[in-house]
Amino acid sequence: MRYCLVEWTPEQLATRADEAIDVLAEAPGHGPAMRDGSRRQLVEHLTMPGFRAVAILGPLADIVGFGYGYLCRPGQRWRNWAAGAMPVVADRRRWLDDAYTVSELQVRPARQGGGLGEAMLRGMLSSAGTRTAVLSTAETAEARSRAWRLYRRMGFRDLRRGLGYPGDPRSFAILGRDLPWRDGSGCTGDRGAWPAVRR
Template sequence: MRDAKLREIDERAFLRRVAPMLDVYAAAMSPPAEQLPGRRMIMERHAGYPGFRAFAAERRGALARLPGPLHGFAYGFHGARGQWWHDVVIEALTARGGPEHAAAWLEDAFEVAELHVRPDAQGRGLGRGLLAALCEGRPERTVVLSTLERRPDTPARRLYRSVGMVDLLTDFEFPGGGPRYAVMGGTLPLATGSAAGADVPQ
């Protein structure tokens, strides 16, 4: 695992890696198997969103230029009206704090769609590295994401708090049911954090 390197990948390289990324997602999140085809379609659609950016944590293959085993990945894009997550969250934030509150967080936001590290590769700083690389140099004013609620003090929540992110919504249920999430946000650039154990996926 120690020789896994972070690599920025473009849209075409991302689409070539969707299958192994789904394997990492499944290992980290344990979703029902019937959800994976839909998740694949969502990821492929996200690759066409404005400001798309992605990183992979992987070992190089034997021929150096070929990708090797994937240990983790992260990607995001510029949030905009008409995107499902963006529209759901801006409505919830408006209901909670009014339109100015919602606009302050989502009017110019980089939305981290997925950040996952394979369970046997966690605890090595890959999640922190992926988040930092993904957000570095972004032109947006804020960064926002959702993470499984589970409990208030998960390693993922500690990671996000350590870089200056705060809870915007807690115990939040997205339309369609499913687990509860916390929606978190921070201003860019991210703060330099040092919380331990912070590479568990969202």
């Protein structure tokens, strides 16, 4: 099956927000009951500085996966939480002062395992223009989690583990990696190159 990796402005993602939330609702830990909260968060994030979104579209221009992030700035809810988890000032400066926050990276379960998540992550971060990239993800058995295997493969390392996040009963980890990419590779998946195409 042929897929297309696209980059979207906040306005473009906003026009397809309901479809993006459909993808998010299929992700573990989310579900239909969290649709309203997920939509409010997405709308809030669209206004963040440096917002960049990517999506994988199927043959009918349907959203197979999407991801987005923004520049990490003081005052943001996630940034404040992450900073609070890093009591050493040098750690906070090292990882958060010039960082890009990966907020969402989701692929429909039936389409996982084919390199789509990697393509989106590379597409999002290839020109982030920051010194680091940071994200949080739910704690789980790494060997059984595609998300964890992806982050490890892409060079993300542990910054903090076993953290609580307000309003979520799960335990979370904060991961980070240096930018830019140093391996010189482009976005690849099981179908070859994934050129970023604007729509």
